[in-house]
Amino acid sequence: xxxxxxxxxPKTPAVSFDAKTGQIExxxxxxxxxxxxxxxxLVEWLDKYADIATGVVNVVIQLEYFNTSSSxxxxxxxxxxxxLHSKNKTEVVINWYYEEDDEDMLEAGEDYQSILxxxxxxxxxxx
Amino acid sequence: MQKKNAIYFxxxxxxxxxxxxxxxxxxxxxxxxxxTHEGEIDSDLITEYLSKVESSLLQSGELAxxxxxxxxxxxxxxxxxxHHLEIPPKDYLDKICLPENCRYAFCSLIKEGKGSYKIxxxxxxxxxxxxxLRDRIEQLNFLSVSELKELYKRVLNNDEFSSKGGGGLxxxxxxxxxxxxxxxxxIKYNESYSFFVxxxxx
Numbered sequence: 468x469x470x471x472x473x474x475x476x477p478k479t480p481a482v483s484f485d486a487k488t489g490q491i492e493x494x495x496x497x498x499x500x501x502x503x504x505x506x507x508x509l510v511e512w513l514d515k516y517a518d519i520a521t522g523v524v525n526v527v528i529q530l531e532y533f534n535t536s537s538s539x540x541x542x543x544x545x546x547x548x549x550x551l552h553s554k555n556k557t558e559v560v561i562n563w564y565y566e567e568d569d570e571d572m573l574e575a576g577e578d579y580q581s582i583l584x585x586x587x588x589x590x591x592x593x594x
Numbered sequence: 595m596q597k598k599n600a601i602y603f604x605x606x607x608x609x610x611x612x613x614x615x616x617x618x619x620x621x622x623x624x625x626x627x628x629x630t631h632e633g634e635i636d637s638d639l640i641t642e643y644l645s646k647v648e649s650s651l652l653q654s655g656e657l658a659x660x661x662x663x664x665x666x667x668x669x670x671x672x673x674x675x676x677h678h679l680e681i682p683p684k685d686y687l688d689k690i691c692l693p694e695n696c697r698y699a700f701c702s703l704i705k706e707g708k709g710s711y712k713i714x715x716x717x718x719x720x721x722x723x724x725x726x727l728r729d730r731i732e733q734l735n736f737l738s739v740s741e742l743k744e745l746y747k748r749v750l751n752n753d754e755f756s757s758k759g760g761g762g763l764x765x766x767x768x769x770x771x772x773x774x775x776x777x778x779x780x781i782k783y784n785e786s787y788s789f790f791v792x793x794x795x796x
Contacts, residue, residue, distance in 0.1 A: 477641050498644075498669050500637055500676050532662075534669045535763035538750060568659060571666075571771075578743075582751050 468519055471512055479505055480530060484512055489522055489557075491548075494529040497537035506540035513547035520557045524548065529564035529592075530572070538575075545583050552585050561587045567594055615716070615781060615789045616690055622702040622714035622791075632700040633692060635679060640672045647703060660709045663771050663796050668703065670764040671715050671794065675699040679717040683787055686718075711796045719790045724780045727790065734765055735775040742770040768794055 468486040475481035480495035499505050526548060533541065545561065552559040561583075563576035573589060580587040619632050629647045631639065647668060651661045679699045687696055699717035706712050719727065737745065746766050769776055777793030 477645065478637075498673075500640070500673055532665060532669065534673060535767050536673070538763065542750060566658075569662065571662065578747055578750075582747065 468515060471509065482509060484509065484516070486516060486519070489520065489524040490527070491524060492527040492529075493541075493544075494527065496531050497533040497541070499534075499537070502534070502536040502540045506537070506543065510540075510543050510547055513544065513551070517547070517551045517555065520551055520555055522557065524551060524557055524559045526559065526561045527564070528561060528576075531566075533575075542579065542582070545579060545585070549583050549585050559585050561585060562590050563587055564590045564592055566592050615686070615783065618716055618781070618789070618791055619700040619702070622700060622704075622716065624704070625712075626705040628703040628705055628711070630700070630702040633696065633698060635672070635675045635697050635699045637676070640676060643672060643701070644668060657709060660711075660796070664703070664711050664713075667713060667768050667771050667794055667796060668701075670768050671713055671792070672701060674764050675701065675715055675717050678719070680719050680787065682718045683784065686783070706795075713794045713796070714791065716789060716791045718783070718787050719780075721782065721786055721788045724788050724790075728778070728780065730765060731776050731778050734769045737769070739770055739773055742766055746770060772796055 470486050471482055471484040473479075473482040475495040478496060478499045480493050480497045483490065483492040485491070497505075528541070548559050548561070551557050561579075563579070565572035565576060573591075576587060576589055623630050628650050629643060631643055644665065648661065648665060651664065679697060681695055682698050684694055687694060687698065692698060699715065701713065701715045704712045704714075734742065746763060749762055749766065765776070772794050774795045777795075779791045781789040781791070783789055
């Protein structure tokens with residue numbers, strides 16, 4: 468299965484989904500006007516990945532800004548990972564990064580944590 | 595945090611403005627102007643506007659926490675304009691010398707004091723949506739910041755997603771980040787169109 472590698476832009480994050488290593492990364496800013504268009508192929512990839520995933524899936528989310536329509540799409544990504552975790556018994560860990568004085572980003576991670584049944588690790592980035 | 599009262603009905607303050615929508619834009623720019631735009635709203639414009647605001651605020655030495663609040667609210671305000679503005683009637687566009695089918699709106703960012711900003715946006719809406727929007731904003735203005743947060747989580751987790759990809763979260767998030775009531779007004783232009791002005795304080 469092919470991996471995904473997308474470069475970041477001023478409005479969309481850098482994305483790296485590695486089918487071999489199970490490393491899933493979304494980094495940068497996610498503020499596109501049409502987030503569904505951006506995230507749809509990522510969600511579809513995760514659907515297919517669920518058929519072959521083994522071992523550990525390590526997820527890194529390191530976002531500076533994300534708009535409300537991205538927040539829905541990011542939840543869709545997390546729900547696919549939640550399925551992977553419950554169906555395949557694949558170990559999934561979400562590493563949610565936030566800058567040291569950005570309480571809002573920390574809280575956003577905690578909000579997702581409260582909705583989902585997969586382990587979250589809050590990782591503080593020192594400036 | 596206790597919510598401060600915002601200005602609800604701007605036309606109370608600008609009583610002669612009902613027929614002169616363009617002057618609402620002029621009013622939105624009064625003060626210590628950080629950024630402003632009147633005209634076509636498209637994806638490139640939004641990118642440029644956000645970039646300009648971010649560099650202005652960084653250069654002025656504004657606190658990172660404040661920059662994030664302003665930026666996050668602006669992202670939602672501009673994207674609401676992008677998705678939900680109604681193309682103005684031709685006679686209005688002719689009056690202000692803009693082409694037919696211009697996706698017209700305005701958005702201004704003013705610095706009001708230390709760490710304090712005001713965002714004013716204006717766009718045409720179909721008159722049939724005025725009551726829905728008014729009710730929506732009024733409902734949000736009754737909620738505390740923690741109630742807005744709980745509402746945000748509930749709406750986030752349900753399956754509703756508007757065809758424009760909005761999800762209904764934009765207003766909730768603007769109100770929550772602001773911590774103050776959203777100011778708004780609707781000015782009737784004709785039977786089919788009204789003009790919606792939104793004011794958000796940070």
